[in-house]
Amino acid sequence: MPSEQAAIVGAGQTRFGALREGPRAMLREAVDAAFASVDRGIDHREVEEAYLGTLGFNGWQIGNVSAVLAEEARLEGAPVTRVENACASAGFALRTGIQAIESGQRSAVLVVGLEKMTDAPSRRRRYWLGVSGDTEWERLAGLTFAGVYGLLASRHMHEFGTPREALAEVAVKNHAHALLNPKAQFRKAITREEVLSSPRVADPLGLLDCCPVTDGAAALLLTSASRARRYTDSPVLIVGSGAGSDSLAVQDRASLTSLAATRRAAEEAFRRSPWDRTQLSFAELHDCFTIAELLAIEDLGLAPPGGAAAMTLAHETALGGRLPVNPDGGLKAKGHPIGATGASQAAEVFLQLRGQAEKRQVPAAARALTQNVGGSGASATVTLFEAS
Amino acid sequence: MPSEQAAIVGAGQTRFGALREGPRAMLREAVDAAFASVDRGIDHREVEEAYLGTLGFNGWQIGNVSAVLAEEARLEGAPVTRVENACASAGFALRTGIQAIESGQRSAVLVVGLEKMTDAPSRRRRYWLGVSGDTEWERLAGLTFAGVYGLLASRHMHEFGTPREALAEVAVKNHAHALLNPKAQFRKAITREEVLSSPRVADPLGLLDCCPVTDGAAALLLTSASRARRYTDSPVLIVGSGAGSDSLAVQDRASLTSLAATRRAAEEAFRRSPWDRTQLSFAELHDCFTIAELLAIEDLGLAPPGGAAAMTLAHETALGGRLPVNPDGGLKAKGHPIGATGASQAAEVFLQLRGQAEKRQVPAAARALTQNVGGSGASATVTLFEAS
Numbered sequence: 001m002p003s004e005q006a007a008i009v010g011a012g013q014t015r016f017g018a019l020r021e022g023p024r025a026m027l028r029e030a031v032d033a034a035f036a037s038v039d040r041g042i043d044h045r046e047v048e049e050a051y052l053g054t055l056g057f058n059g060w061q062i063g064n065v066s067a068v069l070a071e072e073a074r075l076e077g078a079p080v081t082r083v084e085n086a087c088a089s090a091g092f093a094l095r096t097g098i099q100a101i102e103s104g105q106r107s108a109v110l111v112v113g114l115e116k117m118t119d120a121p122s123r124r125r126r127y128w129l130g131v132s133g134d135t136e137w138e139r140l141a142g143l144t145f146a147g148v149y150g151l152l153a154s155r156h157m158h159e160f161g162t163p164r165e166a167l168a169e170v171a172v173k174n175h176a177h178a179l180l181n182p183k184a185q186f187r188k189a190i191t192r193e194e195v196l197s198s199p200r201v202a203d204p205l206g207l208l209d210c211c212p213v214t215d216g217a218a219a220l221l222l223t224s225a226s227r228a229r230r231y232t233d234s235p236v237l238i239v240g241s242g243a244g245s246d247s248l249a250v251q252d253r254a255s256l257t258s259l260a261a262t263r264r265a266a267e268e269a270f271r272r273s274p275w276d277r278t279q280l281s282f283a284e285l286h287d288c289f290t291i292a293e294l295l296a297i298e299d300l301g302l303a304p305p306g307g308a309a310a311m312t313l314a315h316e317t318a319l320g321g322r323l324p325v326n327p328d329g330g331l332k333a334k335g336h337p338i339g340a341t342g343a344s345q346a347a348e349v350f351l352q353l354r355g356q357a358e359k360r361q362v363p364a365a366a367r368a369l370t371q372n373v374g375g376s377g378a379s380a381t382v383t384l385f386e387a388s
Numbered sequence: 389m390p391s392e393q394a395a396i397v398g399a400g401q402t403r404f405g406a407l408r409e410g411p412r413a414m415l416r417e418a419v420d421a422a423f424a425s426v427d428r429g430i431d432h433r434e435v436e437e438a439y440l441g442t443l444g445f446n447g448w449q450i451g452n453v454s455a456v457l458a459e460e461a462r463l464e465g466a467p468v469t470r471v472e473n474a475c476a477s478a479g480f481a482l483r484t485g486i487q488a489i490e491s492g493q494r495s496a497v498l499v500v501g502l503e504k505m506t507d508a509p510s511r512r513r514r515y516w517l518g519v520s521g522d523t524e525w526e527r528l529a530g531l532t533f534a535g536v537y538g539l540l541a542s543r544h545m546h547e548f549g550t551p552r553e554a555l556a557e558v559a560v561k562n563h564a565h566a567l568l569n570p571k572a573q574f575r576k577a578i579t580r581e582e583v584l585s586s587p588r589v590a591d592p593l594g595l596l597d598c599c600p601v602t603d604g605a606a607a608l609l610l611t612s613a614s615r616a617r618r619y620t621d622s623p624v625l626i627v628g629s630g631a632g633s634d635s636l637a638v639q640d641r642a643s644l645t646s647l648a649a650t651r652r653a654a655e656e657a658f659r660r661s662p663w664d665r666t667q668l669s670f671a672e673l674h675d676c677f678t679i680a681e682l683l684a685i686e687d688l689g690l691a692p693p694g695g696a697a698a699m700t701l702a703h704e705t706a707l708g709g710r711l712p713v714n715p716d717g718g719l720k721a722k723g724h725p726i727g728a729t730g731a732s733q734a735a736e737v738f739l740q741l742r743g744q745a746e747k748r749q750v751p752a753a754a755r756a757l758t759q760n761v762g763g764s765g766a767s768a769t770v771t772l773f774e775a776s
Contacts, residue, residue, distance in 0.1 A: 003391040062519060063523075064521070066762070077652045079631035080473075081473060081631075084471075086451060100491075103391075103492075105487060105490065131451025135450055139449075264465045265467070379454060
């Protein structure tokens with residue numbers, strides 16, 4: 001068993017969208033916001049180590065981005081490790097930060113996620129997104145990311161009779177949530193009809209089933225639970241962390257209607273948790289495409305296989321429902337700056353479990369889960385949080 | 389204090405040089421060699437997590453390389469995290485693996501380093517190496533990596549009267565060591581005169597003061613110390629691990645004759661160690677340029693500031709000397725596949741501390757240190773090892 005438990009004592013993020021700022025300024029803004037959110041303050045010199053999740057789109061002309069974070073976070077010699085696991089980069093960076101605390105070697109660390117996507121030429125952007133999936137059997141054969149998720153959606157509809165409307169409802173719900181989130185990229189309500197009639201990207205998925213291209217950064221300050229109350233009366237405790245991997249190419253996987261990496265990550269995270277799936281207040285899930293939210297709900301055991309569609313159509317996953325999913329708008333509407341997403345999910349959890357989520361507050365939120373997926377399911381992390 | 393100590397029970401690597409194999413085959417070869425080196429064997433399914441250090445040169449058309457390692461190492465669902473900290477990628481990956489064991493969450497992990505450099509077009513290679521240093525104040529102004537180390541060398545010669553011959557002697561010694569290492573890229577003796585007359589790259593450094601462009605992969609199997617003896621009677625114990633960072637641009641640093649990141653990493657690593665600097669049997673240091681080995685010796689406290697040159701000229705750092713440095717040939721002559729170097733250094737330690745280094749064996753080797761530097765000193769890790 002770990003010698004220490006980890007807790008979040010501060011979190012901050014930039015607005016998500018097409019930002020004018022470059023990566024340096026975005027890092028600084030997110031980190032400064034995280035420091036400013038610590039109720040009784042924390043000195044920069046107390047941070048002993050940092051972890052940066054970023055895919056690092058080619059457009060920046062910056063390598064060794066760990067060193068850039070060390071400078072912008074004014075760490076004065078504390079080491080920084082860059083973690084890159086495609087769209088799950090920050091989820092894995094968070095996991096690494098949690099382990100540093102749990103190892104007893106660190107009592108305060110910074111976890112940051114970053115991506116600047118909108119200023120990359122579209123050809124470069126396609127390349128960097130494309131190589132996060134399989135190259136030999138998928139990308140070079142013309143299968144895009146949307147194409148892969150289109151296959152998963154078709155198979156899910158075939159096996160479980162999942163209605164196309166349930167996919168659309170995921171987008172409608174997440175846009176409605178994002179309307180309440182001042183940091184979200186899309187603050188615009190959409191209708192089920194608009195999703196269904198949006199230009200087809202990869203059958204059955206339309207444009208409004210897909211998450212956007214986004215700039216953004218998010219930062220988390222973690223300390224050991226035993227030290228957390230120096231900084232705040234309401235730290236957010238991390239009670240479980242799990243991760244898993246799967247084949248890169250979907251053709252090599254056991255199932256097309258389930259992501260084994262998510263299942264494995266969830267199993268590990270819940271193994272240590274003091275509470276179970278039935279006690280969750282809400283979840284932040286990796287809805288890069290609408291089908292991905294349904295898969296996540298089922299893989300996490302929040303609905304039986306094939307059961308997520310009915311739950312979604314019955315508005316159980318909407319704010320006000322039994323188990324709100326993506327109260328911040330999710331990847332679909334808050335936006336999906338690849339390497340920042342996993343940290344931004346935890347930043348939302350930090351606000352929700354402290355009752356600071358304003359108009360999108362989940363009532364009596366006490367226990368939360370985040371799920372972050374790399375590639376088309378080649379890796380995943382699941383983290384469990386609890387209000388103190 | 390950590391609840392567990394980490395130990396290496398297996399290590400393997402590819403030959404270093406211009407390899408015909410692609411990244412997948414290189415990963416497989418290094419990982420298979422590590423598994424094969426475990427005295428009583430270890431099942432692939434016992435490995436609970438893996439960490440991959442790689443800069444990921446652009447030439448591969450592969451992203452999400454963590455997933456590729458999961459496949460090639462046959463991890464069957466165990467998570468893989470890619471760590472990228474420029475030339476210190478594998479040093480930081482090793483550190484992350486050590487913390488996973490020390491946190492008590494993992495009892496067996498795989499740490500791998502990988503780089504395939506020789507097949508990248510030279511323009512792309514220059515870009516990927518260049519961006520590991522500062523872009524705004526150095527690279528775009530025309531300052532190359534060799535240029536930065538040339539400045540450090542000039543300043544060191546100015547402040548301490550370091551003779552040019554001492555730099556040359558580093559290269560001569562490391563080539564002599566590499567002659568004894570069947571995995572080394574350069575198995576060719578060179579003379580001091582050849583180094584001194586080699587084509588000038590960045591004053592005062594000549595071509596033979598610079599490490600080569602190299603393909604290579606290295607893999608380490610770590611378990612908790614308490615579990616290690618299931619697999620071997622002679623695990624190599626990890627008794628200290630430290631890391632540090634510094635400004636990306638050399639102009640922002642406090643000194644040009646010392647790397648603060650190395651000093652900080654060493655201080656942290658020795659804080660926990662049961663023995664001190666005077667008890668080291670040998671060291672594997674990051675000699676990307678000859679001056680870097682002298683800086684490392686001084687920053688690690690193995691010689692006083694300005695004292696490494698005399699030590700080198702007196703052959704104290706050669707095999708047979710008081711404190712052999714880079715018995716495997718170092719980055720200079722074994723080769724420097726960026727993301728693989730930190731893991732390969734530890735693989736050499738594994739052989740040496742088990743008395744398996746054949747012709748280059750350091751007599752009675754019992755305690756060792758590895759130092760891995762990212763960029764031109766923006767980050768560094770130091771790891772301490774002990775024979776069991």
